[in-house]
Amino acid sequence: MKRTTRSLKTVFALILALLLLAGTFTGCASEGSTEEKTESSTSSEKETSKQDEITLAGNLNIGGRDLLTQEYEVDDKLVVSVPEYEMNDDDPMAKPEPTVPPVGTDCGAKLIALTFDDGPTNVSEEFVAALNELDVDCTFFMLGYLIETYPDAVRAMVEGGHQIASHSYDHPNLKTSSQDVAFNQLATTENLLKNIDGKTNHYIRCPYGESGDYVKSIANAPLIYWSVDTEDWKSRDADAVYNSIMTNAYDGCIILCHDIYESTRQGTLRAIPELKAAGYEFVTVEELLKRRAVDIQNGTTYYDAQNSGTTYPDNVVPLTFGSFAENMPAATPTPAATDAPAAETP
Numbered sequence: 001m002k003r004t005t006r007s008l009k010t011v012f013a014l015i016l017a018l019l020l021l022a023g024t025f026t027g028c029a030s031e032g033s034t035e036e037k038t039e040s041s042t043s044s045e046k047e048t049s050k051q052d053e054i055t056l057a058g059n060l061n062i063g064g065r066d067l068l069t070q071e072y073e074v075d076d077k078l079v080v081s082v083p084e085y086e087m088n089d090d091d092p093m094a095k096p097e098p099t100v101p102p103v104g105t106d107c108g109a110k111l112i113a114l115t116f117d118d119g120p121t122n123v124s125e126e127f128v129a130a131l132n133e134l135d136v137d138c139t140f141f142m143l144g145y146l147i148e149t150y151p152d153a154v155r156a157m158v159e160g161g162h163q164i165a166s167h168s169y170d171h172p173n174l175k176t177s178s179q180d181v182a183f184n185q186l187a188t189t190e191n192l193l194k195n196i197d198g199k200t201n202h203y204i205r206c207p208y209g210e211s212g213d214y215v216k217s218i219a220n221a222p223l224i225y226w227s228v229d230t231e232d233w234k235s236r237d238a239d240a241v242y243n244s245i246m247t248n249a250y251d252g253c254i255i256l257c258h259d260i261y262e263s264t265r266q267g268t269l270r271a272i273p274e275l276k277a278a279g280y281e282f283v284t285v286e287e288l289l290k291r292r293a294v295d296i297q298n299g300t301t302y303y304d305a306q307n308s309g310t311t312y313p314d315n316v317v318p319l320t321f322g323s324f325a326e327n328m329p330a331a332t333p334t335p336a337a338t339d340a341p342a343a344e345t346p
């Protein structure tokens with residue numbers, strides 16, 4: 001970077017020199033090029049020790065000020081330098097450069113990824129229709145054996161623009177399962193999803209958020225955790241789900257819900273229009289990560305994607321996000337009951 005800047009400076013100084021030589025230099029610089037002109041002074045100063053002679057070369061107008069320029073030869077090349085001058089607050093050049101977000105980062109929108117685990121169920125199609133009505137895109141982390149049972153529901157999700165994703169075949173703890181079991185749980189579910197939408201590398205959310213080294217090593221997709229836990233499995237109360245979302249949602253969050261509960265379906269459908277009215281856009285997890293320019297890697301766990309494109313290492317718990325820090329310390333495995341077991345699915 002430094003080298004590039006330096007050569008740019010040199011190139012610019014040479015262009016200035018050529019302009020002078022051609023006699024076309026009018027003493028008035030255009031506004032758009034002021035920045036480079038100041039930079040050229042630094043470069044020239046470093047070379048003054050090698051200069052042969054300095055001659056005064058008239059005025060240059062930068063930021064509304066006339067500056068006395070100098071020209072001199074360095075290694076037989078004519079260099080024009082602009083002397084440094086003190087900035088004041090009105091000077092356009094004194095203003096700090098705006099912070100430039102990573103390329104592709106979507107800083108303009110407020111994004112939420114609403115995620116639903118443990119389905120699909122016999123009411124999923126109805127719920128998807130209600131979500132479509134609200135014009136939102138969500139992500140469904142589903143169990144393989146239920147995908148087999150309700151394939152039409154999964155097709156409806158795809159048609160509605162929602163993201164379909166894997167939550168294993170029948171909800172074991174993949175971290176404590178044997179490698180064979182873990183592999184088959186993920187491979188079978190991936191195949192079921194692929195048979196429906198024809199795609200590969202479906203995102204994965206491990207049951208209880210528990211992955212482990214083996215799953216990370218074989219995952220052919222990113223592992224998706226969450227940063228807002230509605231604890232809907234515990235409350236089974238629409239008001240509580242609604243309040244949790246309204247209180248804890250933030251730009252870039254990933255919200256954990258289980259659409260197998262009527263209370264969750266009610267609470268989310270109530271929160272969505274209000275958050276939309278507050279300027280939030282509901283997107284799939286994949287869209288959230290991509291629009292925030294997150295470097296998406298297979299086997300890496302993602303918790304959220306704030307405007308800066310946040311990626312936390314697996315063993316780091318974000319400290320300030322809703323109920324996450326309180327309830328989901330990374331070192332403490334979630335009790336089985338906290339992530340609705342498949343047996344309780346309606």
Ligand SMILES: [Zn+2]
Nearest residue numbers: 117118207339
């Ligand atoms: Zn689950």
